[in-house]
Amino acid sequence: MATGWTGDNAVNEQIDATVKDGIRRAQSRLPHGKPLSQCANCGAAIPEARRSAVPGVRLCIACQESDDGDTAQFSGYNRRGSKDSQLR
Numbered sequence: 001m002a003t004g005w006t007g008d009n010a011v012n013e014q015i016d017a018t019v020k021d022g023i024r025r026a027q028s029r030l031p032h033g034k035p036l037s038q039c040a041n042c043g044a045a046i047p048e049a050r051r052s053a054v055p056g057v058r059l060c061i062a063c064q065e066s067d068d069g070d071t072a073q074f075s076g077y078n079r080r081g082s083k084d085s086q087l088r
């Protein structure tokens with residue numbers, strides 16, 4: 001992050017831009033950023049073991065598997081992935 005802190009508005013704009021950029025990058029599935037405690041897709045809790053095992057993890061196991069299967073459909077909407085309901 002840049003170190004130019006010139007004022008409240010600039011800071012807010014920078015934070016806003018950083019967050020938006022972060023979301024964009026996360027949706028590109030790049031393994032950057034902090035691990036999330038909740039799935040970015042369905043909001044399910046991500047076990048601490050998974051967070052420590054997968055750097056920058058953002059998805060629960062069910063969503064990750066689904067995302068790996070059809071990347072093109074991942075758009076951040078609330079999809080409650082259940083392994084039991086997914087026919088493969």
Ligand SMILES: [Zn+2]
Nearest residue numbers: 039042060063
């Ligand atoms: Zn999930």
